[in-house]
Amino acid sequence: MEKRSLKPAIDFAERDFPFTDKDDTLSHAFKLMEKYRSDRVLVTDDKIFVGIMTKRDVLGKLMVERTRRVSASTLHVSSFMVHPLYMATNDITLAEAANLMMSKGIGSLPLGREDEIVALLHKIDFAKAFLDKSGLTANDVMTPLPKVSHIGDRLVKLREEFLKNNIVLLPVIDSNNGKIIGIVTVSEIADALFVYHDAVSESSRKRVKREIYVEDIMFRPPLLVEPEDPLEKAAKLMIENRKPGVVVVSKEKGILGLITAENLVSQVSSAKL
Numbered sequence: 001m002e003k004r005s006l007k008p009a010i011d012f013a014e015r016d017f018p019f020t021d022k023d024d025t026l027s028h029a030f031k032l033m034e035k036y037r038s039d040r041v042l043v044t045d046d047k048i049f050v051g052i053m054t055k056r057d058v059l060g061k062l063m064v065e066r067t068r069r070v071s072a073s074t075l076h077v078s079s080f081m082v083h084p085l086y087m088a089t090n091d092i093t094l095a096e097a098a099n100l101m102m103s104k105g106i107g108s109l110p111l112g113r114e115d116e117i118v119a120l121l122h123k124i125d126f127a128k129a130f131l132d133k134s135g136l137t138a139n140d141v142m143t144p145l146p147k148v149s150h151i152g153d154r155l156v157k158l159r160e161e162f163l164k165n166n167i168v169l170l171p172v173i174d175s176n177n178g179k180i181i182g183i184v185t186v187s188e189i190a191d192a193l194f195v196y197h198d199a200v201s202e203s204s205r206k207r208v209k210r211e212i213y214v215e216d217i218m219f220r221p222p223l224l225v226e227p228e229d230p231l232e233k234a235a236k237l238m239i240e241n242r243k244p245g246v247v248v249v250s251k252e253k254g255i256l257g258l259i260t261a262e263n264l265v266s267q268v269s270s271a272k273l
Contacts, residue, residue: 004129005095005271010111012094012128013119019044022051022078026062029053029077030194037242039187040108040122043081048114051083054107055190060163062193073198085110090118094129097121098269123261124244126268127235138234139227141267142248142257148173149184155212158189168260169245172218180255182218185244192217224249227256234259 018032019042029041033055040054057080087110088097097109101123112118130136149158149170161167172182192212223237223246234246238261245260 004132005098005268006093007129008090009088009092009094009097009109009121010090010119012125013109013111013121014125015119017042017120019049019117020077021045022076022081024077025073026058026075026077026080026194027073027198030191038122039190041077042085042110042117042120043077043083049085049087049110049117050114051081051085052108052110053077053081056107056162056186057082058194059159059186059190062190062197085114087112087114087117089113094126094268095271098126098265101265102269123265124238124242126261126264127238129268130231130235130264131239132232134231136231136267137227138225138229138231138246138248138259139256141231141234141263142227142259143263145171145247145255145257148255149214149218150175151181151213151215153214154210155189155192155214155217156210158184158214159193162186162189168262169243169247169258171222171247171255172214178254180222180224180247180249182215182220183222183243183245183247184214184218188217188219219243222247225259226250231259235264 018036018038020029020032022043022045032041040052042049043051043053061080086104086106090111101109107123109121110117149172151174169183169185171180172184174181223243225234225246225248227248227250237246245258248256250256
């Protein structure tokens with residue numbers, strides 16, 4: 001892990017990433033995120049990179065009183081973006097990038113300069129550093145499970161929980177048998193809010209969002225690893241599915257915890273240099 005943490009961060013970053021102008025519509029931004037299987041877009045103003053918009057940003061503002069009354073085609077990226085944009089030069093190491101992202105509390109790091117960003121490093125990209133044998137197991141890295149979601153949980157409740165507690169991922173449980181049947185992340189919630197906001201009339205939006213349940217939007221099958229599985233199994237699942245985490249389960253004890261992209265950033269950050 002020590003040698004990998006000293007490699008240039010750009011070796012792990014995405015060279016092909018979505019970006020859009022601040023005056024483009026939210027609809028356009030969501031189409032880009034779908035195309036790139038991303039939960040964020042970089043934002044430009046007169047061809048200069050000035051900010052970023054993530055699905056969590058959208059989650060916090062879409063369907064509140066101010067935005068509920070207007071259609072997605074009239075909402076613009078500038079209303080949801082975050083700025084200023086933290087960036088780093090192309091020669092930053094993976095460990096340095098991890099430290100910077102953790103200290104600033106950011107989920108991605110553009111590499112380059114304002115007029116020429118050449119790559120975008122997401123937290124999930126740190127999983128690439130664990131695709132080779134690291135000697136670590138899922139049990140070494142996992143964190144305790146904060147809570148779970150159950151069939152019948154409403155979208156509006158999930159939105160509040162994710163925002164209030166800064167949740168990345170929740171397993172979805174069938175209360176009838178206690179089995180995990182899926183997972184839900186910020187992306188599924190934001191995507192559902194956007195789709196219904198775009199498709200439903202203004203007078204019906206408040207009612208409709210209360211009629212959407214976790215089983216309607218969850219990702220399945222759930223991404224699962226066992227405690228003694230090598231960490232590279234979790235890393236591979238995260239990368240292949242572009243999901244920010246996996247659930248650690250035991251046949252004897254059930255759900256034990258989560259491994260998230262944040263955990264992997266922390267592992268890289270704490271590696272001896």
